[in-house]
Amino acid sequence: MGEAHYATATTTFSGDFYPCQIANQNYRELPKPDVQIITSGGLRIPAHSSVLASVSSVLENIIDRPLKHRSSERIIPILGVPCDAVASFIRFIYSSRCDEEELEKYGIHLLALSHVYLVPNLKQRCAKAVGQHLTIENVVDVLQLARLCDAPDLYLKCMKLVNGHFKAVQKTEGWKFVQNHDPWLELEILQFIDEAELRKKKSRRHREEQSLYMELSVAMDCLEHICTEGCTSVGPYDMQPTKKRGPCSKFSTCQGIQLLIKHFATCKNRVNGGCSRCKRMWQLLRLHSSICDQLESCKVPLCRQFKLKMQQEKKGDDPLWRLLVKKVASARVMSSLKLLKRKREEQPREMVQDHGLRTFRL
Ligand SMILES: [Zn+2]
Numbered sequence: 391m392g393e394a395h396y397a398t399a400t401t402t403f404s405g406d407f408y409p410c411q412i413a414n415q416n417y418r419e420l421p422k423p424d425v426q427i428i429t430s431g432g433l434r435i436p437a438h439s440s441v442l443a444s445v446s447s448v449l450e451n452i453i454d455r456p457l458k459h460r461s462s463e464r465i466i467p468i469l470g471v472p473c474d475a476v477a478s479f480i481r482f483i484y485s486s487r488c489d490e491e492e493l494e495k496y497g498i499h500l501l502a503l504s505h506v507y508l509v510p511n512l513k514q515r516c517a518k519a520v521g522q523h524l525t526i527e528n529v530v531d532v533l534q535l536a537r538l539c540d541a542p543d544l545y546l547k548c549m550k551l552v553n554g555h556f557k558a559v560q561k562t563e564g565w566k567f568v569q570n571h572d573p574w575l576e577l578e579i580l581q582f583i584d585e586a587e588l589r590k591k592k593s594r595r596h597r598e599e600q601s602l603y604m605e606l607s608v609a610m611d612c613l614e615h616i617c618t619e620g621c622t623s624v625g626p627y628d629m630q631p632t633k634k635r636g637p638c639s640k641f642s643t644c645q646g647i648q649l650l651i652k653h654f655a656t657c658k659n660r661v662n663g664g665c666s667r668c669k670r671m672w673q674l675l676r677l678h679s680s681i682c683d684q685l686e687s688c689k690v691p692l693c694r695q696f697k698l699k700m701q702q703e704k705k706g707d708d709p710l711w712r713l714l715v716k717k718v719a720s721a722r723v724m725s726s727l728k729l730l731k732r733k734r735e736e737q738p739r740e741m742v743q744d745h746g747l748r749t750f751r752l
C-alpha cells in the first residue's frame with residue numbers, strides 16, 4: 391500500500407510542481423532535485439537543498455548534517471501535519487506565495503511549520519489568516535498554538551474572543567481539554583478575563599470622571615457668560631437682565647447656575663451657616679477664579695478676592711484642589727478644540743451652500 395502511495399505521490403510532485411510556482415527568476419533553471427521531503431502520509435516531495443537552505447536556517451542545518459552513507463539520498467521528514475500542508479509549505483519556500491484557499495485550509499499547520507522552520511514572512515501571513523477564521527469552537531486550540539508558536543498578535547486576538555464569549559467557550563471541547571491537561575493555560579485565560587474586567591471598570595471610572603470635569607467646565611462657561619453678558623434672569627451688576635434674551639445654548643446648565651446665584655445672593659444661612667447650595671456656589675466661584683486669566687476686567691463676583699487669597703496662601707495650596715483645577719482647565723481646552731474642529735468641518739459645507747461648488751476649498 392505504501393509503495394503505491396509513494397509512486398502516485400512522486401508522479402504528482404515531480405512534474406510541474408516547481409516551474410509553475412516559482413516567482414523568483416533565479417530558480418528558473420534548477421538542477422535535478424537532491425533532497426526528498428517525506429510527509430506523514432508517505433508523500434515524497436523532491437526538492438533542492440540550496441533553495442530550502444536559502445529560506446530556512448533550520449532546514450539548512452538539517453541539510454548540512456553529514457550523511458551516514460555517502461551514497462545515500464538525503465531525506466528530510468516533515469511529519470505530524472497533513473501532506474498537502476507540507477506541499478503548500480514547500481511551495482511557499484520556492485515561490486514566496488501562498489493563496490487564500492491554502493491559508494484557510496492549512497493555516498494552523500503552516501503556522502506551526504513556519505515557526506518550527508523559521509520562515510517569518512509565512513508565519514506572519516498564517517497568524518493573520520488564522521486570526522481571520524477564529525470561531526468559538528476553534529479558539530482555544532488556536533490559542534494553544536499561538537502560545538506554542540510565539541505569535542503574540544494571534545494570542546491576543548484569541549484571548550479577546552475567549553473573554554467576549556467565555557460562557558460559550560466553556561462548552562467547547564478545546565476548553566475541556568485545557569481544563570484537564572493544561573492548568574497553566576487555564577490560569578492564563580482566567581487571569582486575562584479578570585484583568586479585562588478591571589480594565590473595563592477603570593475606563594468606565596475614567597469616563598465618569600471626564601464627564602464630571604466636562605460638566606464643571608460647562609458650568610464655568612455659563613458662570614462667565616452670566617456675569618459678562620447676562621442670561622434670562624441674572625446678569626452682571628452693571629447691566630439690567632434683558633427680558634428679551636432667550637435661553638442660551640447651554641441653558642440646561644445655565645439655568646441651574648442662575649438659580650444658584652440668586653439663592654447665594656439672598657440666602658440667610660450662607661456658607662458659614664452650613665448651607666449646601668451656598669457652599670456649592672462658593673466652590674464654583676473659587677474654581678472660576680483658579681482658572682480665570684483675566685486680571686482686572688473679570689466681572690465674576692469674588693474672582694479678585696479669591697486670587698489674592700490664593701497668592702497669600704500659595705504654599706499651603708491643596709494638591710487635590712490643584713488637580714481638580716488642572717482637570718477642569720484641560721476639559722475646557724478639549725471642549726473648545728472640539729468646537730473649533732466642528733466649526734472647521736462645517737465651514738466647507740456652509741461655503742457650498744452659500745456660494746455653490748465653485749468656491750469649495752480643501
Ligand atoms: Zn445662559
Ligand SMILES: [Zn+2]
Nearest residue numbers: 657660665668
Ligand atoms: Zn444658601
Ligand SMILES: [Zn+2]
Nearest residue numbers: 682688690693
Ligand atoms: Zn475671573
